[in-house]
Amino acid sequence: DAGVIQSPRHEVTEMGQEVTLRCKPISGHNSLFWYRQTMMRGLELLIYFNNNVPIDDSGMPEDRFSAKMPNASFSTLKIQPSEPRDSAVYFCASSFGSANSGNTIYFGEGSWLTVV
Amino acid sequence: TQLLEQSPQFLSIQEGENLTVYCNSSSVFSSLQWYRQEPGEGPVLLVTVVTGGEVKKLKRLTFQFGDARKDSSLHITAAQPGDTGLYLCAGSNNAGNMLTFGGGTRLMVKP
Numbered sequence: 133d134a135g136v137i138q139s140p141r142h143e144v145t146e147m148g149q150e151v152t153l154r155c156k157p158i159s160g161h162n163s164l165f166w167y168r169q170t171m172m173r174g175l176e177l178l179i180y181f182n183n184n185v186p187i188d189d190s191g192m193p194e195d196r197f198s199a200k201m202p203n204a205s206f207s208t209l210k211i212q213p214s215e216p217r218d219s220a221v222y223f224c225a226s227s228f229g230s231a232n233s234g235n236t237i238y239f240g241e242g243s244w245l246t247v248v
Numbered sequence: 249t250q251l252l253e254q255s256p257q258f259l260s261i262q263e264g265e266n267l268t269v270y271c272n273s274s275s276v277f278s279s280l281q282w283y284r285q286e287p288g289e290g291p292v293l294l295v296t297v298v299t300g301g302e303v304k305k306l307k308r309l310t311f312q313f314g315d316a317r318k319d320s321s322l323h324i325t326a327a328q329p330g331d332t333g334l335y336l337c338a339g340s341n342n343a344g345n346m347l348t349f350g351g352g353t354r355l356m357v358k359p
Contacts, residue, residue, distance in 0.1 A: 136290075165346075175291070175336065175349040188346060223290050237281075237347065239290030 134158070136240035138224050144246045150212040153243045155224030156205055165237065166199055166209050167223040175223070181207065214247045221245070251275070252339055252350035260356045264326050269353045271337035272319045278341050280313055280320045285334040285352075327357045 137156040145151055157164050166178040179189040181201045189199070196215070201207040211218055221242040229235040252273045261267055271280070279298040283291035295304050297313035297320065304311045308331075310323040320337055334354050338347040 167349075174351040177346055177348075180346055225290070236293050236296075239292070241288070241290055 136224055136226050136238050138222075138240035138243050140243055141241065142244045142246075144248065145214055147215055147247055148213045149247075150210065151214045151218075151245060151247075153209040153222050153224075153245070155207045155209070155240060157207070157224070157226030158238055159205065161226035161228045161238075162204070163227045163229070163237075164201060164207050165225040165227075166207070167225060167239075169221045169223060169242070170219075178209070178222075211245075214245075216247045219246050252337055252348055254335075254337060254350035254353050256353060257351065258354050258356075260358065261327055263328055263357055263359050265357075267324050267327055267355070269322045269324075269335055269355070270319070271321070271350050273339065274318065275339070275341070276317050277339035278317070279339070280317070281338045281340075281347065282311055282320070282322055283336040283338060285336060286332075291334075291336055324355075327355075329357045329359050331355060332357050 136158055139154045162183050164181040167175050168178055169175045176191055178191045179199045180187050184201045197211055199209045221244050223239050223242045225237045225239040227235050227237040252271055255270045279296055281296045282294045284294055285291040295306055295311045297311055300315045300317045302313045308325045312321050334352045336352045337350045340347050
């Protein structure tokens with residue numbers, strides 16, 4: 133079975149440009165997460181969807197960041213305009229059921245973003 | 249915000265040695281998970297512990313959840329180069345379906 137699929141794997145863009153990261157969760161999973169990982173701050177949760185509805189977006193750093201989940205099989209994370217400090221690895225993850233019940237969260241391979 | 253602190257941050261050992269990684273918090277978690285992440289990949293779940301005092305074993309890896317469910321440890325016996333990676337602990341609480349990750353322990357096992 134396919135895991136969580138993210139695209140692009142790598143992106144280099146200029147400051148001020150719009151960046152769109154895409155995610156296809158595992159089929160049948162009802163929870164989707166976007167994380168950001170940097171050496172300085174580690175792995176941070178940006179936003180969490182349950183049944184396509186954003187439940188908690190308190191981790192979204194600024195208004196420049198937005199995320200959507202138009203259906204159960206697709207989500208996007210958009211940064212507009214991008215800044216060099218947004219450079220990081222962005223992970224999408226999905227699960228069935230709740231993490232506080234010990235359910236497994238499956239991560240994609242990440243989108244490596246560099247903003248110059 | 250619930251914080252998880254992991255120690256040590258970096259660990260370099262020789263093949264065959266034993267090691268313990270710690271994950272500590274002042275908050276209580278309903279469950280705690282350990283992940284391993286290899287370069288260029290996402291974290292992969294190793295184990296979930298949910299009961300205070302619980303001990304789980306996965307081959308040479310032993311995971312323990314503290315009695316008060318505020319801390320956890322990962323012990324690796326006779327480490328091998330294949331154990332090299334970033335080990336992350338993550339806790340969840342009853343308030344929602346979210347994980348808080350620790351900063352990670354970067355382990356290198358030299359042959």
